[in-house]
Amino acid sequence: MIVTDRDGRVLWREGNRTIMRRADQIGLADGHQWGEHNVGTNGIGTALATGRPVHVYSEEHLMRILHIWSCSAAPITDPDSGRVIGCVDVSGTARSLHPATVALVATTAKLAEKQLALCMHERDERLRRRYESLRGHPGVLLSSTGRVISGDPAGDLGGRVHLGERAGQFAGQRMILRDGSVALLEPFSDGFLLRPSSAAAPPVLALSFLGEGTPSAAFGEGDRSLSLRHAEILTLLALHPHGLTAEQLSFHLYGDAGNPVTIRAEIHRLRAQLGEAIAAKPYRLTCPVEADFLSLTRLLSANDPTSLARAYPGPLLPRSESPEIRRERDELEAQVRACLLRQGSPDDLWTYAQTSGGRDDYEVLERLAALPPTDPRSAAARSRLLS
Known part of the structure; x- marks a missing residue:
């Protein structure tokens, strides 16, 4: 039986002396690390990576030297922080272990978590008594x-x-x-x-990222134009208020070809412009945010087509190739279009027809072309349909 920390480092073990001597030969001993990034698929590392009990049979191990071993392991979650803090594992030199071994280690992990929870509640109660005084x-x-x-x-x-x-x-x-x-x-x-806090409210970060114009932000003193990459980063942080790591930002921006080092450099440049508006570990916005694309979402919920048409000058960062932003852009465009076709007045549809997405929208133009011939919008719509 083995207990590890959250990185898969062996902290304690106990068992048959002959088996423990064989475990020494493969590093299944105090101080050795068994995370998946160290030795590949194994009971300890896989349980820590997946966050659930696992049973790894002999040939399922990545390393051939481990094929005479089987193991069952379960992660231990700290009830205070909610993070995985360790693992309990049973390993043996056998083609397989009894199926109930998984239940055994899972129950052991739960007992450890209950003891941690009891200690946590005792600390909370002591702290609460001081607070109530x-x-x-x-x-x-x-x-x-x-x-x-x-x-x-x-x-x-x-x-x-x-x-x-x-x-x-x-x-x-x-x-x-x-x-x-x-x-x-x-x-x-x-x-x-x-x-x-009795201090003055922090400045609001206002983002204008809809339409064909240059993306801009207002924070503190005046507006400032942004590069496309900086606008993409701020969009992702606004869409993920709990924050993103450099690796997550890199994936959302570039997909699998992303490089977190590039993101860290861009964040450094962006923080030079916006200062304390961006915090690290994880990267997140620390001030109130007013973004035109977020306001659009609220208007969609309110079913107010006139306000929606006025608030939508065009798609979100139309030049962006970020997979995450493209998905958000397409969803917003589809929702705005559907709302206006369903509930919008001719004025609302004409306003939408001036955007890049609505300029050649066949269904929108057909609706406008059906207006009385004396309405100039009808002639303009027919002209676009024929071109």
Whole structure:
């Protein structure tokens, strides 16, 4: 039986002495790493990678030297942080292990998680008692990992606040919450307090990315034009408010051919323009965002075709080849078109016909061509249909 950390490093083992001597020969011993990126498919590494119990039979191991071994493993998840923190594994020199071995390691992992949860609740209770001793219970009480413990009865914070990896180093750190309000993060005993901030609200990042014009952003003092790549990065961060790693951004922008190093360089240049609007680890926007393509989504939900037509000057970043942005662009175009054809007035359809997507749209032009002959929009539509 083996217990590892989250990287697959063996922390402890116990078992038959003869089997343990054979395990020494393949590195199945204290201090050795068994993550999938180290030794390929194996019980420990695969359980950690998939986040669920697995049974790996002899020939299923990637390395031939392991083909005389079979193993069952289950990950252990920390109930406080929600992250996988280790693994419990049973391995043996046999063509296969009893099918119930998977249930055995899964149950063992669950027992470990229950013990961790008990310790977590005891810490929470001690922290809650200290919090309740404060007059008026100011602020929202958080655990050291950002779990909401007390002070948010309506659940507005969603159960957890993303603190970042170095939150404990910054007393009085300002944070932007999900509803756009500003709060100060202060250390409190073994956790944190979120207190309402009396400081002025942070500047809003306004993004104008719809239509054929040059993408632009407004943050702080005045507007600034953006390169297509910077506009793509901001679009993806606005669409993923919880943040993206460099690897995820690279994949969304370039697909499998992406390079995270290129993304880090572009983010560095972008932060030189927008400063504290972009945070790292993961990359995310830390200020309120007003984007024309996000406003469009709200108008679609409101079923207001007139406002929708006025708010849609054209597709989202039409020159972008990013797979993620192309998918978002096509979905927005299809939803706007469907709404206007279903509910739009002739004025709304004519406004849409001035966009790049609506200029040669046969169905839209047919609707406009059916207007009375005295309406100039009818003649223009017939002309486009004939061209």
